[in-house]
Amino acid sequence: MGGLRRSSLLIATAVLCVSGFVVTGRIIGFDRAVLLRSSQGVGADTFVDHPVYAIVEGAVVLVVVFLHAWRTRPTVAVLSIAALLVVFEHAAFYRPHTMLSRADSVQLMLILSAIMVAGGLLLRLRERSREALAAAAEERARRDERLDMARELHDVVAHHVTGMLVQAQAALVVAEQDKAKACAMIPGIVEGGTEALGAMSAMVRTLRDNGAATATTDLTADLHRLAERSGLPVRTTVELTEDVRPELGRSVLRLVQEALTNVRKHAFDATSVEVDVRLGASAVQLSVVDNGRTRPAHSGGFGLVGMRERVHELGGRFFAGPTGEGWLVTAELPLEVRA
Known part of the structure; x- marks a missing residue:
C-alpha cells in the first residue's frame, strides 16, 4: 500500500511538472518558455491566466512537496522537489502577475516550499521516533517475557530436580549399609520425577496460552x-x-x-x-x-x-x-x- 501511494505521488509530480510547463508556454509562448527570444504568448486572456488558477496550482504543488518530504525516500524526495521548484519558480518568474512582482512571486514560492519541506521532515522524524519507541517497547516486552519464562523454568525445575537429587544422594549413602532401605527411596525419586514432568507440562500449557498463568x-x-x-x-x-x-x-x-x-x-x-x-x-x-x-x-x-x-x-x-x-x-x- 505504501509503495502504491509513493508511485501515485511520483505520477502526480510528473503530471504537475508537465502541466506547469505547458501552462507557462501557453501563457508566454513555448519558445519563450524554453528561454528563446520570440513573440508574445498566446494565453493572456485564457482561464489559466486567472489568479484563482495560480493560487490553486501553487497550493497543489506545495502539498506534493510536503508529501515528498514526509513520505518518499530521501533521494527520490530531493529529485522530485527539485524538479517541482525548477518548473514552478520558472513559471513564477516568467508568467505575468497582477498581485505580486516577479521577484516577490519567486521568493514567496521558495519560502512556502521551505516551510512544506520542514513540515514534512518534522513528521518523518516524528514517525521514526514513534517506530523506534514502539520497537523498544516491543523488545522490552519480549525481554520481560523471557525473564518471566526463565524464572518459571528455574522455579519449577530447580524445586523438583533438587528434591530428586537430595533423595538420590541419600540413597547412595544408605546403600552402602542397607540396600533395602536405599531401594525404598526409589519410589520417592520416581514420584519427584513425575511431579517435575507434570509441572513442566503445566508451564508449557501456560506459555502456549500467551502467558496467562493459572494461579x-x-x-x-x-x-x-x-x-x-x-x-x-x-x-x-x-x-x-x-x-x-x-x-x-x-x-x-x-x-x-x-x-x-x-x-x-x-x-x-x-x-x-x-x-x-x-x-x-x-x-x-x-x-x-x-x-x-x-x-x-x-x-x-x-x-x-x-x-x-x-x-x-x-x-x-x-x-x-x-x-x-x-x-x-x-x-x-x-x-x-x-x-
Missing part, C-alpha cells in the same frame, strides 16, 4: 502441601483471612518454593525451617528462615535474582541474607497493583 485456587492449602513435600523440617504458619488476587497468590507460592529449594541446596545442616505468610492491611508479608550455617559463598545463584525481580515487578520489597544463625528471606507484596 493457585487455595493458597493456604498449597503452601502447606509445598512444605510437606519439601523434605525439610518445616513449620508453616499461614494467616490469610481473605483471598488474594491470582497473580499475587501465584507469586507468593513461587517465592516460598524457591526459598525452600535454596535451603535444600545450600543449608546442608539446617534442622529447622520456618515459613510465615500473613495478610496485612495493604500487603502480603512472607518470610522463610532456616538455621543452616554451612551455606557456601555466592550460593544464591539465579534464584535470589529471580525472586527479587518477581517482587519488584509487583511493586513490593524484598530482602535475603544471613541472620547470624542461618538465612532469612522476606518479601512484602502489595495487595493492589501500583501504577
Whole structure:
C-alpha cells in the first residue's frame, strides 16, 4: 500500500511538472518558455491566466512537496522537489502577475516550499521516533517475557530436580549399609520425577496460552502441601483471612518454593525451617528462615535474582541474607497493583 501511494505521488509530480510547463508556454509562448527570444504568448486572456488558477496550482504543488518530504525516500524526495521548484519558480518568474512582482512571486514560492519541506521532515522524524519507541517497547516486552519464562523454568525445575537429587544422594549413602532401605527411596525419586514432568507440562500449557498463568485456587492449602513435600523440617504458619488476587497468590507460592529449594541446596545442616505468610492491611508479608550455617559463598545463584525481580515487578520489597544463625528471606507484596 505504501509503495502504491509513493508511485501515485511520483505520477502526480510528473503530471504537475508537465502541466506547469505547458501552462507557462501557453501563457508566454513555448519558445519563450524554453528561454528563446520570440513573440508574445498566446494565453493572456485564457482561464489559466486567472489568479484563482495560480493560487490553486501553487497550493497543489506545495502539498506534493510536503508529501515528498514526509513520505518518499530521501533521494527520490530531493529529485522530485527539485524538479517541482525548477518548473514552478520558472513559471513564477516568467508568467505575468497582477498581485505580486516577479521577484516577490519567486521568493514567496521558495519560502512556502521551505516551510512544506520542514513540515514534512518534522513528521518523518516524528514517525521514526514513534517506530523506534514502539520497537523498544516491543523488545522490552519480549525481554520481560523471557525473564518471566526463565524464572518459571528455574522455579519449577530447580524445586523438583533438587528434591530428586537430595533423595538420590541419600540413597547412595544408605546403600552402602542397607540396600533395602536405599531401594525404598526409589519410589520417592520416581514420584519427584513425575511431579517435575507434570509441572513442566503445566508451564508449557501456560506459555502456549500467551502467558496467562493459572494461579493457585487455595493458597493456604498449597503452601502447606509445598512444605510437606519439601523434605525439610518445616513449620508453616499461614494467616490469610481473605483471598488474594491470582497473580499475587501465584507469586507468593513461587517465592516460598524457591526459598525452600535454596535451603535444600545450600543449608546442608539446617534442622529447622520456618515459613510465615500473613495478610496485612495493604500487603502480603512472607518470610522463610532456616538455621543452616554451612551455606557456601555466592550460593544464591539465579534464584535470589529471580525472586527479587518477581517482587519488584509487583511493586513490593524484598530482602535475603544471613541472620547470624542461618538465612532469612522476606518479601512484602502489595495487595493492589501500583501504577
